[in-house]
Amino acid sequence: MTIAGQEARSWDAGGWDGRWTKTKRETFLDHLSMTGDVASAAAAAGVPVMAAYAKRRREAGFAAAWQMAAAGAYERLEAAIVAQVLGGGSGIDLKTAMLLLAQRPAPVAPPARPRDDRREAAAALLKQLRAQAKRGGTPEPA
The missing domain is CATH 4.10.910 (30s ribosomal protein s13; domain 2)
Structure with a gap:
């Protein structure tokens, strides 16, 4: 299966030892922030896509970092749209970009401070x- 030009990895992906190192975590989150593409971020980090989703379900800190990285990707998309509309853009498909922005999840409010x-x-x-x-x-x- 191919997602955004990258092979989606299964649980038995070659070379995956089942461990998330600090480097794998940082690589995944950095790539996710730059691309917004979970499958390519997982491939860049050398982890199966399903392992990334499982880690997000299990670990609140990783889920929060994932959310921040995804928000960064949406911000980059917004900036690219504005740049293209103003004449300095890179030729992105505005219709597709707007459809992607319409799917952007609502921001989650930070937890209330304890009284x-x-x-x-x-x-x-x-x-x-x-x-x-x-x-x-x-x-x-x-």
């Missing part, structure tokens, strides 16, 4: 101390 519960905890503690002071006759906290 700072220190004020709430301090208020609750102060309330408990005041209640204890009333029961025991000790002076109330300030």
Whole structure:
């Protein structure tokens, strides 16, 4: 099977030992960022395509890096479209490029920051101390 001119690798791809090294990870993500093509990124890194998808499912950090790399590829596509429309482009097929952009996934919002519960905890503690002071006759906290 051929995807974007690259052979899609299976699980038993020659030379694949089942391990993701730092170099393989970086090569895959760099290539994905430049091309937006998962199959060619996997081929460049020497890993099976299915291994890349499996790693994305298993590891949240890799999935986040994948998402950032894919976003970079979409940004490059947008820049190429703008350049071509303004007359300095490289002759990309605008209709196809626009169809690709229409398929761009919506950006995922970053996780919400945890609330700072220190004020709430301090208020609750102060309330408990005041209640204890009333029961025991000790002076109330300030």
